[in-house]
Amino acid sequence: MNDILLYSLIVLGVLGGVLAVILYIVAQKFKVEENPLIDEVESNLSGANCGGCGFAGCRAFAEACVKSAADKGNIDGLNCTSSDMSKVAAVLGLTVTAAEPKIAVVRCNGTCENAPKKVHYEGADICAFAHTLYAGSNGCPNGCLGLGDCVKKCNFDAIHIDEVTGLPTVDEEKCVGCGACTKACPRGVIEIRPKGKNSRRVYVSCVNIEKGAIAMKNCNVSCIGCQKCFKECPFEAIEMRGNLAYINPDKCKSCRKCVDVCPRGSILAVNFPPRKPKVEVTESVNNESKE
Amino acid sequence: MNPKKTFPKGGVHPEENKLSSDQPIITFPIPKQAIIPLGQCLGAPAEAIVKKGDEVKVGQLIGTAKGFISANVHSSVSGKVTKVDEVMDHTGYRKPAIFIEVNGDEWLEDIDTSDTLVKDITLSREEIIERVKNHGIVGMGGATFPTNVKLSIPKDKKAEFVIINAAECEPYLTCDNRLLLEKSNEFLVGVKVLMKAVDAPKAIIGIEVNKIKAAELLDKIIREDSYFSGIEVQPLQTKYPQGGEKQLIKACTGREVPSGKLPIETGCVVVNVASTFAIYEAVQKNKPLISRVVTVTGKSVKKPSNFMVRIGTSSMELIEAAGGLPENITNIINGGPMMGKSVSISDFPVIKGTSGILVMTDKEAQPRQVGNCLRCGKCINACPMGLEPYLLSRQAKNNLFEETEASNIMDCIECGSCEFTCPANIPLLDYIRYGKNKTGQIIRSRNQK
Numbered sequence: 001m002n003d004i005l006l007y008s009l010i011v012l013g014v015l016g017g018v019l020a021v022i023l024y025i026v027a028q029k030f031k032v033e034e035n036p037l038i039d040e041v042e043s044n045l046s047g048a049n050c051g052g053c054g055f056a057g058c059r060a061f062a063e064a065c066v067k068s069a070a071d072k073g074n075i076d077g078l079n080c081t082s083s084d085m086s087k088v089a090a091v092l093g094l095t096v097t098a099a100e101p102k103i104a105v106v107r108c109n110g111t112c113e114n115a116p117k118k119v120h121y122e123g124a125d126i127c128a129f130a131h132t133l134y135a136g137s138n139g140c141p142n143g144c145l146g147l148g149d150c151v152k153k154c155n156f157d158a159i160h161i162d163e164v165t166g167l168p169t170v171d172e173e174k175c176v177g178c179g180a181c182t183k184a185c186p187r188g189v190i191e192i193r194p195k196g197k198n199s200r201r202v203y204v205s206c207v208n209i210e211k212g213a214i215a216m217k218n219c220n221v222s223c224i225g226c227q228k229c230f231k232e233c234p235f236e237a238i239e240m241r242g243n244l245a246y247i248n249p250d251k252c253k254s255c256r257k258c259v260d261v262c263p264r265g266s267i268l269a270v271n272f273p274p275r276k277p278k279v280e281v282t283e284s285v286n287n288e289s290k291e
Numbered sequence: 292m293n294p295k296k297t298f299p300k301g302g303v304h305p306e307e308n309k310l311s312s313d314q315p316i317i318t319f320p321i322p323k324q325a326i327i328p329l330g331q332c333l334g335a336p337a338e339a340i341v342k343k344g345d346e347v348k349v350g351q352l353i354g355t356a357k358g359f360i361s362a363n364v365h366s367s368v369s370g371k372v373t374k375v376d377e378v379m380d381h382t383g384y385r386k387p388a389i390f391i392e393v394n395g396d397e398w399l400e401d402i403d404t405s406d407t408l409v410k411d412i413t414l415s416r417e418e419i420i421e422r423v424k425n426h427g428i429v430g431m432g433g434a435t436f437p438t439n440v441k442l443s444i445p446k447d448k449k450a451e452f453v454i455i456n457a458a459e460c461e462p463y464l465t466c467d468n469r470l471l472l473e474k475s476n477e478f479l480v481g482v483k484v485l486m487k488a489v490d491a492p493k494a495i496i497g498i499e500v501n502k503i504k505a506a507e508l509l510d511k512i513i514r515e516d517s518y519f520s521g522i523e524v525q526p527l528q529t530k531y532p533q534g535g536e537k538q539l540i541k542a543c544t545g546r547e548v549p550s551g552k553l554p555i556e557t558g559c560v561v562v563n564v565a566s567t568f569a570i571y572e573a574v575q576k577n578k579p580l581i582s583r584v585v586t587v588t589g590k591s592v593k594k595p596s597n598f599m600v601r602i603g604t605s606s607m608e609l610i611e612a613a614g615g616l617p618e619n620i621t622n623i624i625n626g627g628p629m630m631g632k633s634v635s636i637s638d639f640p641v642i643k644g645t646s647g648i649l650v651m652t653d654k655e656a657q658p659r660q661v662g663n664c665l666r667c668g669k670c671i672n673a674c675p676m677g678l679e680p681y682l683l684s685r686q687a688k689n690n691l692f693e694e695t696e697a698s699n700i701m702d703c704i705e706c707g708s709c710e711f712t713c714p715a716n717i718p719l720l721d722y723i724r725y726g727k728n729k730t731g732q733i734i735r736s737r738n739q740k
Contacts, residue, residue: 135383
């Protein structure tokens with residue numbers, strides 16, 4: 001009995017030792033030389049693998065950063081919205097100007113109140129599927145279906161369906177603007193826009209492209225393409241895309257004149273302080289943004 | 292008649308509810324305004340060739356097919372085109388359509404509008420297929436696949452059987468049954484036309500035994516008239532989905548269509564009853580597809596009826612004629628209860644694929660409480676294609692499209708037997724349809740590369 005134990009121990013021990021040596025030699029011989037900077041850069045990233053940077057995960061992004069720093073001496077054009085890029089730049093011995101933070105914006109305000117439900121949907125809770133089946137419970141063929149494909153795709157727990165409105169709401173603190181929800185939405189309701197100064201943004205909260213009369217029937221706050229905002233905007237920031245107004249965030253100075261003229265209330269201005277006397281505030285905002 | 296047959300695997304037997312099976316076909320009055328959608332077939336919608344203000348006659352071509360899988364659209368009424376605009380179809384989306392204000396009932400001169408039976412088939416094979424194509428004939432069971440594509444048999448294949456799909460396995464629907472009873476001779480000449488078109492020596496009419504009157508009538512006519520030799524009536528067990536193309540071939544001939552292949556692989560061409568009748572009218576009477584039989588039914592409908600309707604008539608007018616909308620309706624279904632789709636608006640134009648309009652009240656269609664999968668395996672027993680619906684639905688739900696492809700999701704015929712048997716009321720078919728759609732896209736993009 002003892003013999004068996006002894007032989008087993010010896011055989012397994014010798015086998016283990018020999019294999020360890022072989023493995024060591026092989027590992028040395030076929031070692032992949034990798035820049036240790038990559039690991040260091042990766043450790044400074046969020047690790048969410050959201051793909052918002054355009055690369056296949058955080059590792060690939062870190063590799064791209066190191067390569068760019070070595071080849072070009074800068075990491076311009078590479079940006080991770082969910083991490084602190086200055087830390088990444090510091091690892092690589094570079095400085096980086098902070099990119100403008102971005103956020104997902106849900107461009108639909110067809111709440112249960114604004115766009116009353118006409119039909120009851122009963123079936124698979126997948127927006128992409130419901131989109132192929134029917135126009136939507138409120139009749140709008142472009143608006144949010146409210147089944148939450150965006151919620152399922154979010155890696156940061158930043159978007160949720162509001163129980164009251166039936167629409168997704170974005171958590172400003174958590175959203176990094178990676179764009180996963182934008183790709184998940186079959187109707188292109190969600191857009192990635194600059195977060196804006198003090199998180200103040202003005203946008204058209206509608207993606208309807210049908211004619212005005214039809215859009216009016218479906219929803220109380222739909223854009224009907226009346227062009228009032230288009231004519232009003234002093235910065236030519238508003239473009240008409242068919243029957244839909246679109247505010248170009250690069251040109252918009254957040255003066256909110258369009259919000260005032262919109263007869264449908266489809267242009268939303270968020271995070272602005274409540275207005276005091278009308279004219280003064282608009283001017284002060286103008287001055288602020290010019291500075 | 293032969294003893295009754297069936298397909299071997301799966302299937303369900305829902306309550307038949309053929310409420311309108313004894314109601315003769317009523318010719319519905321010509322509507323005041325016809326809205327004729329341009330996309331009435333599977334594939335690309337037709338292109339309008341008339342414009343606002345044009346005068347059109349019945350049977351005049353108003354939309355030409357665009358692409359291989361597409362069908363011509365003809366005017367079903369005579370009058371003036373008021374606009375070429377968009378109209379909401381049953382899904383609630385807006386699709387291009389031609390609006391015609393009706394004025395009288397003037398037909399094109401070369402259409403034979405008499406009721407006389409024309410037996411002699413003067414056209415050649417190619418001419419028949421060309422006629423079927425020009426006259427915009429599509430599969431009228433609901434799938435609306437252009438029939439001329441089906442009849443154009445590849446050079447290396449040979450058709451042995453024409454199988455007529457008279458199973459009408461969908462509960463409630465009776466339009467094919469009535470057509471068989473009232474237009475039996477015309478229908479049988481249509482079968483002969485099809486046999487000539489695909490050069491098949493034999494035709495089998497597969498018909499469920501709940502339509503035994505129609506089966507006996509057809510059998511009698513075939514036996515009495517040697518002109519119809521080669522046609523055979525095959526009674527089938529009343530079981531859903533007996534009218535599925537692959538199930539029908541298996542039941543009638545014992546042959547199985549290989550996975551991913553077309554029925555012609557087994558030497559069969561399957562055509563629906565309504566399409567056969569339309570082919571008769573197109574080939575023998577030169578009449579394009581401008582009208583069809585629609586069953587308007589439902590337990591709460593006062594007068595469940597079968598109407599011969601011009602394409603483009605409003606569904607609401609049909610429901611009014613059948614006794615109006617009952618109270619507490621929750622659901623209107625375009626088609627039968629198993630494969631039809633719930634509509635999101637009640638007023639939509641009748642198109643070539645509208646076989647029935649089914650009205651359900653809250654008693655019949657209660658919102659169902661969806662539970663968790665019990666792993667009971669009922670869906671597997673019910674699947675006529677031998678698939679695993681519970682697995683496919685889960686894979687599709689989790690966007691695992693490589694796995695769905697490996698599990699043969701593309702073989703699903705979307706009959707809904709799995710969903711029907713599911714004790715947890717899981718919308719299995721919805722998930723599978725979603726998965727099928729996505730998997731199909733992936734396969735197509737891979738084949739293009």
